[in-house]
Amino acid sequence: MRRKGPSMPGHKATEAARREQILKAAYEVALRRGIDGLTVRAVAARARLSHGLVLFHFKRKDQLGLALLDRVLARTLALTIPDDIGAVTNPRERLQALFRHEMHRLSQEPRRIRLLLEYWARGAHNAVIREKMSVGLDSYRRAFQHIAEKALPSEPGRLSKGTAAALAATAVSLILGYPVQAMIDPDHFEVAEYLAAVDGILGQLPKAA
Amino acid sequence: MRRKGPSMPGHKATEAARREQILKAAYEVALRRGIDGLTVRAVAARARLSHGLVLFHFKRKDQLGLALLDRVLARTLALTIPDDIGAVTNPRERLQALFRHEMHRLSQEPRRIRLLLEYWARGAHNAVIREKMSVGLDSYRRAFQHIAEKALPSEPGRLSKGTAAALAATAVSLILGYPVQAMIDPDHFEVAEYLAAVDGILGQLPKAA
DNA sequence: TGCGCTATTGACCAAGCGGTTAATACATAC
DNA sequence: GTATGTATTAACCGCTTGGTCAATAGCGCA
Numbered sequence: 001m002r003r004k005g006p007s008m009p010g011h012k013a014t015e016a017a018r019r020e021q022i023l024k025a026a027y028e029v030a031l032r033r034g035i036d037g038l039t040v041r042a043v044a045a046r047a048r049l050s051h052g053l054v055l056f057h058f059k060r061k062d063q064l065g066l067a068l069l070d071r072v073l074a075r076t077l078a079l080t081i082p083d084d085i086g087a088v089t090n091p092r093e094r095l096q097a098l099f100r101h102e103m104h105r106l107s108q109e110p111r112r113i114r115l116l117l118e119y120w121a122r123g124a125h126n127a128v129i130r131e132k133m134s135v136g137l138d139s140y141r142r143a144f145q146h147i148a149e150k151a152l153p154s155e156p157g158r159l160s161k162g163t164a165a166a167l168a169a170t171a172v173s174l175i176l177g178y179p180v181q182a183m184i185d186p187d188h189f190e191v192a193e194y195l196a197a198v199d200g201i202l203g204q205l206p207k208a209a
Numbered sequence: 210m211r212r213k214g215p216s217m218p219g220h221k222a223t224e225a226a227r228r229e230q231i232l233k234a235a236y237e238v239a240l241r242r243g244i245d246g247l248t249v250r251a252v253a254a255r256a257r258l259s260h261g262l263v264l265f266h267f268k269r270k271d272q273l274g275l276a277l278l279d280r281v282l283a284r285t286l287a288l289t290i291p292d293d294i295g296a297v298t299n300p301r302e303r304l305q306a307l308f309r310h311e312m313h314r315l316s317q318e319p320r321r322i323r324l325l326l327e328y329w330a331r332g333a334h335n336a337v338i339r340e341k342m343s344v345g346l347d348s349y350r351r352a353f354q355h356i357a358e359k360a361l362p363s364e365p366g367r368l369s370k371g372t373a374a375a376l377a378a379t380a381v382s383l384i385l386g387y388p389v390q391a392m393i394d395p396d397h398f399e400v401a402e403y404l405a406a407v408d409g410i411l412g413q414l415p416k417a418a
Numbered sequence: 419t420g421c422g423c424t425a426t427t428g429a430c431c432a433a434g435c436g437g438t439t440a441a442t443a444c445a446t447a448c
Numbered sequence: 449g450t451a452t453g454t455a456t457t458a459a460c461c462g463c464t465t466g467g468t469c470a471a472t473a474g475c476g477c478a
Contacts, residue, residue, distance in 0.1 A: 124319075169386075170383060170403065174379060178382065185346065197378070248436085261456075262456055265456075
């Protein structure tokens with residue numbers, strides 16, 4: 001069925017290297033044009049490859065999208081506590097320091113947050129995305145829950161495990177809420193003032209008698 | 210250029226009625242299949258109309274999308290304070306009551322929240338969407354800011370207008386953060402516990418001396 | 419050197435998209 | 449009853465998309 005076909009395949013590469021090259025290109029495309037703009041052809045063009053090759057390494061487009069989601073989650077919700085914060089002995093202060101650190105970190109790469117948000121919305125329709133999202137979110141939340149349990153005064157009745165979990169959830173709300181709101185109107189938002197308000201809230205938290 | 214053409218135009222309708230009919234269909238389609246599934250043809254099929262007619266009333270697809278966004282914003286971020294909450298005299302309790310009310314309200318229609326989130330993500334790329342979003346978010350936030358100013362102890366130096374605005378922003382984070390997290394893993398989330406944590410935070414807020 | 423394996427390419431395909439338009443049926447005005 | 453205007457339809461168009469595939473070129477190995 002072929003009419004004419006010169007063809008000129010480029011140089012070869014190991015599977016791992018090619019996958020990484022393609023994933024990197026996909027990441028860049030998604031950051032710039034969003035998930036809508038993440039087409040097989042756009043990724044291939046960015047990686048300077050034929051679009052057939054992209055589908056050769058990632059059999060279907062959604063496999064590429066899921067691999068990219070792993071990368072986004074790893075870079076966004078993988079919480080590593082810096083040494084100087086881990087060294088803070090007072091749990092309350094440690095929680096506040098971690099808060100500040102994460103707020104600044106996540107505010108610095110708004111495009112990645114936006115990409116995370118796009119996946120988030122798609123998670124409502126796609127069970128696989130939702131599951132990956134759930135795992136990432138859970139580990140992120142757990143880090144806060146761990147510190148929150150120590151920061152809370154350990155009263156017998158009032159503070160159950162559920163409370164600590166809920167407190168961790170509110171912490172995540174406060175952290176993600178800032179870049180998400182700032183994404184829409186950057187003018188009205190000062191990270192310092194937001195942090196001051198959150199600090200005021202957290203500072204009074206363990207005062208419970 | 211026409212080959213053959215019986216055609217059978219249906220009954221006519223006033224412009225306003227048709228637009229409403231189409232918008233309603235678009236809303237239903239978007240709720241079920243997300244913005245990705247919001248195609249002119251899908252909307253037309255749902256409204257039992259030809260897809261040409263949809264484009265006759267909304268000249269371009271994005272005009273339909275923007276009109277739908279208005280509807281979503283009106284139903285989601287238009288904050289009307291119920292009488293029983295407005296009657297609460299203590300500003301702190303009023304703020305808490307409004308919090309509970311909004312949490313429950315927004316948690317009841319998760320699909321609409323998801324749709325709002327999809328638009329939100331697209332606002333990062335589309336200036337018109339972003340502007341509409343900003344207006345809606347601003348009015349929503351202002352309602353909280355208004356009550357927050359009264360709830361805060363009016364100390365001269367420490368509580369400026371910026372603080373109240375930032376506090377309103379944290380309130381919005383806490384309110385939107387819940388359904389957004391619950392959207393991903395509904396199992397780990399109890400609205401009661403989350404509310405208890407938020408109530409604990411807010412309850413201690415005005416204690417500042 | 420020559421052989422086989424496979425990564426790579428470009429052409430191809432069907433499906434679905436937004437958008438346009440000639441033909442047509444309906445409602446209204448006269 | 450007839451003419452006018454327009455809301456409505458179905459066919460059509462050009463384009464992009466994800467996916468497939470025969471042909472091919474480069475590489476390791478004998």
